[in-house]
Amino acid sequence: xxxxxxxxxxxxxxxxxxxxxxxxxxxxxxxxxxxxxxxxxxxxxxxxxxxxxxxxxxxxxxxxxxxxxxxxxxxxxxxxxxxxxxxxxxxxxxxxxxxxxxxxxxxxxxxxxxxxxxxxxxxxxxxxxxxxxxxxxxxxxxx
Ligand SMILES: [Zn+2]
Numbered sequence: 001x002x003x004x005x006x007x008x009x010x011x012x013x014x015x016x017x018x019x020x021x022x023x024x025x026x027x028x029x030x031x032x033x034x035x036x037x038x039x040x041x042x043x044x045x046x047x048x049x050x051x052x053x054x055x056x057x058x059x060x061x062x063x064x065x066x067x068x069x070x071x072x073x074x075x076x077x078x079x080x081x082x083x084x085x086x087x088x089x090x091x092x093x094x095x096x097x098x099x100x101x102x103x104x105x106x107x108x109x110x111x112x113x114x115x116x117x118x119x120x121x122x123x124x125x126x127x128x129x130x131x132x133x134x135x136x137x138x139x140x141x142x143x
Contacts, residue, residue, distance in 0.1 A: 017087050025087045026118045033113040042068050042085040042105040044076035060129045090143050091120030091135035
């Protein structure tokens with residue numbers, strides 16, 4: 001586990017994990033980030049969808065979403081071998097988006113992001129995790 005004050009530099013952009021206004025830990029921009037910048041890649045063990053289903057049920061029971069579906073045959077489990085990207089929260093009005101390139105999942109800036117903003121992207125789970133979204137007051141979505 002990285003320390004709570006850990007900062008990492010990836011592609012020249014600094015981001016940091018801090019307590020989130022949305023839920024649990026979150027990831028914040030330590031400096032302005034330009035639109036479409038590849039901010040960080042979502043790391044984690046590459047596993048099969050069936051293995052992911054089994055693990056994800058245990059994670060979701062704790063209210064966590066760690067598994068990122070890369071394609072029909074592969075899922076990245078951010079809880080095993082993951083990096084700071086796994087702490088980026090879901091939002092229904094996100095400032096980032098995910099881009100799959102081969103087995104790599106990039107989290108990219110959807111617009112210009114100001115220093116100090118929390119990074120978010122749309123998990124696109126279709127409500128599968130059964131977790132109430134807390135991205136903003138009054139949000140009625142289910143992650
Ligand atoms: Zn929401």
